Amino acid sequence: MAPESDVKIQDTSVPAAKNGGTFHEGLKDGLAIGLGYLSVSFSFGILAVSSGLSWWQAVLVSLTNITSAGQVAGVGIMSASGGLIEMMISQIVINLRYSLMAISLSQKTDRSMNTVKRALLAYGLTDEIFGVAVSKDHEVGSKYFFGLTVLPVTGWVTGTLLGAILGGIFPEFLTNALAVGIYGMFISIVIPKAKHSRMVMACSLIACTISCLLFYVPWLKSHISSGFAVIIAAVIAALVGVFCFPHDDEGEKEVAA
Amino acid sequence: MNITVFLTYLFVMAFTTYLVRALPFTLFRKKITSKRIKAFFDLIPYTVLSAMTFPAILYATGSLPTACAGLAVALVLSFFEKSLLTVAVGACVATLAATGVMMLIQMK
Numbered sequence: 001m002a003p004e005s006d007v008k009i010q011d012t013s014v015p016a017a018k019n020g021g022t023f024h025e026g027l028k029d030g031l032a033i034g035l036g037y038l039s040v041s042f043s044f045g046i047l048a049v050s051s052g053l054s055w056w057q058a059v060l061v062s063l064t065n066i067t068s069a070g071q072v073a074g075v076g077i078m079s080a081s082g083g084l085i086e087m088m089i090s091q092i093v094i095n096l097r098y099s100l101m102a103i104s105l106s107q108k109t110d111r112s113m114n115t116v117k118r119a120l121l122a123y124g125l126t127d128e129i130f131g132v133a134v135s136k137d138h139e140v141g142s143k144y145f146f147g148l149t150v151l152p153v154t155g156w157v158t159g160t161l162l163g164a165i166l167g168g169i170f171p172e173f174l175t176n177a178l179a180v181g182i183y184g185m186f187i188s189i190v191i192p193k194a195k196h197s198r199m200v201m202a203c204s205l206i207a208c209t210i211s212c213l214l215f216y217v218p219w220l221k222s223h224i225s226s227g228f229a230v231i232i233a234a235v236i237a238a239l240v241g242v243f244c245f246p247h248d249d250e251g252e253k254e255v256a257a
Numbered sequence: 258m259n260i261t262v263f264l265t266y267l268f269v270m271a272f273t274t275y276l277v278r279a280l281p282f283t284l285f286r287k288k289i290t291s292k293r294i295k296a297f298f299d300l301i302p303y304t305v306l307s308a309m310t311f312p313a314i315l316y317a318t319g320s321l322p323t324a325c326a327g328l329a330v331a332l333v334l335s336f337f338e339k340s341l342l343t344v345a346v347g348a349c350v351a352t353l354a355a356t357g358v359m360m361l362i363q364m365k
Contacts (some may be wrong), residue, residue, distance in 0.1 A: 032342035039349065057263055063323075069309075074270045075264055075330035078258065084269045091273040102282035104298035107289055122279035127309070128341070129303055150305035157345075172362075176318040178350040180327035183314035184348030186306040191301060199272035199296075200303050203262045207304035208311035215312050238300040242293050 007064055019022035020110035020141020026148035029136075033128045033185070034151030038159040040182040043175055045163020051070060051079040055164035066126055066153060068182060070094045101130040104109035110139040117142040124149030199245040207237035275356035341356055 041062055048058035053075060065071050073090045076082075103123060113121075121142060129148055133140045167175070194201040210233035214220045226231065289295045319326045330351035334344045 032282075032340050033344075038347070049268065049298075052258055052296075053263070054258075055351045057258065057267075060267060062268070065274050067274060070270075070274055074266070076265070078266045085331070087266060087269050088273045091270055091278055095274050095277045097301075098278045099281045100298070100301045100305070104283050104301055106282060106285050107295065107298060118283040119279055123275060123281040123299055125278045125282065127306060131289060131306065132341070134299075135292045173356045177321070177323070177327070177349050177356060179317045180314065180324065180331075180348045180352045181345040182325065183317060184308050184331040184334075185341050186310045186343040187331040187348075188263050188335040188339070188344035189330065190306050190310075192338045195336065200300065203300050203304050204307040209308040211308040212312050229328050230305060230308045234301060234304040237304040237307070238297050241304075242297045252302040257295055 019053065020112055020139045021147075023147035025142040026144040026146065027150060028147075029132050030129070030148045033126075033132065033148075033154035036128070036181055036185045037152050037155035038162075039178045040068060041159030042163035042167070043067065043155045043179050045160040045165075046077050046167030046170075047072065048160070049164045049167060049237065051075045053078070053164075055161065058164040059157060059161050062148030063153075063157050065214060066124060066155075067098075067157055093228055093231070097127070097234065098125055098130075100234075101125060101127070104114075105130060105133060105140065108134055108136075108140050109145075110141045112142040113140075113145075120233040121145050121149065124153055126152065128152065128185055128189065135189070166215055199241050202245070203237045203241040206240055207233045210236055259318050287308035306338040318356070320356070320359065323359060 043060065045055075045058050048061060048071075053061070058075075061071055061075065065074070070091050072085060072096055077087050091239060102122065105125070109118075124145075128167050129152055133145060133148060136144075189207060190200075194204050209228060214224055214229040214233060289298065314328050315324050317319060318327065325349040331344050331348040334347045339347070
């Protein structure tokens with residue numbers, strides 16, 4: 001089935017591929033994420049080695065997980081000799097947002113996304129890849145999505161390798177400054193959208209406020225893990241948006257897609 | 258770390274993370290028709306990223322003033338809809354510059 005997919009089988013595949021975006025377009029869109037990941041995973045490489053992993057173990061963790069927060073928690077559990085159930089639960093909780101994103105992205109995929117491709121491409125679903133994919137003005141096809149994941153995965157793994165090996169050489173102030181990069185990427189996804197949609201703006205502010213409450217109120221902080229805090233803040237803020245705003249401005253995009 | 262122990266952890270970690278992504282992506286295929294549910298899933302990425310950024314970004318550098326410099330530059334660059342990379346690099350450079358200024362102030 002793989003060789004067939006490259007050759008146009010019937011004429012429907014051509015407009016479908018164009019509509020869902022090309023591999024090259026995905027590659028281009030993924031470049032910025034890949035470069036960003038290179039610097040962020042550099043920090044992860046440093047952290048993993050300082051937690052007792054060897055350089056190849058740090059690289060394997062990055063290659064098989066592609067998730068910043070989940071990996072940081074996972075490496076922490078490894079170095080503390082935590083239980084496997086704990087590992088499982090922490091990964092489910094911290095990465096639960098990917099489930100929400102997967103369902104959300106499902107609403108935007110075109111017909112080229114069959115079960116096998118979905119099962120393979122799900123591996124590369126990250127916050128930033130999702131953010132870029134959903135912000136496209138066309139449907140997301142398998143070729144586009146594959147292209148979009150190539151450079152970020154490469155950057156994530158390469159950065160981890162570099163960090164694991166070179167981390168000790170870099171001065172701390174430099175690695176600290178590089179850590180801001182990942183949040184810069186988050187901001188660059190949210191702000192342009194918030195600028196054009198009051199609902200997104202309001203919901204983002206609500207999410208920030210709840211997240212801060214969960215962090216700064218001592219009782220809440222000691223009872224709710226950071227992974228859960230993100231989920232609670234995000235779900236409440238989105239629900240407020242759903243029930244307090246009319247949904248006309250979201251509708252126009254759907255008509256186009 | 259013992260290789261067998263590491264590989265066991267790695268497998269559990271990677272497999273769980275994979276299923277969290279792949280199960281909903283492969284099983285949940287129906288187009289959602291309800292406007293409200295659709296709006297919920299449209300909003301989720303932005304609320305997730307917002308909640309992950311605040312207040313975490315303030316503590317990312319280990320120094321509030323340098324983190325604020327990075328945050329401010331990221332906000333301004335994104336407001337003018339600069340690319341992902343420009344914003345990320347701009348934030349890092351601003352943080353580095355602020356770190357330099359802080360070092361100068363502390364030296365005096």
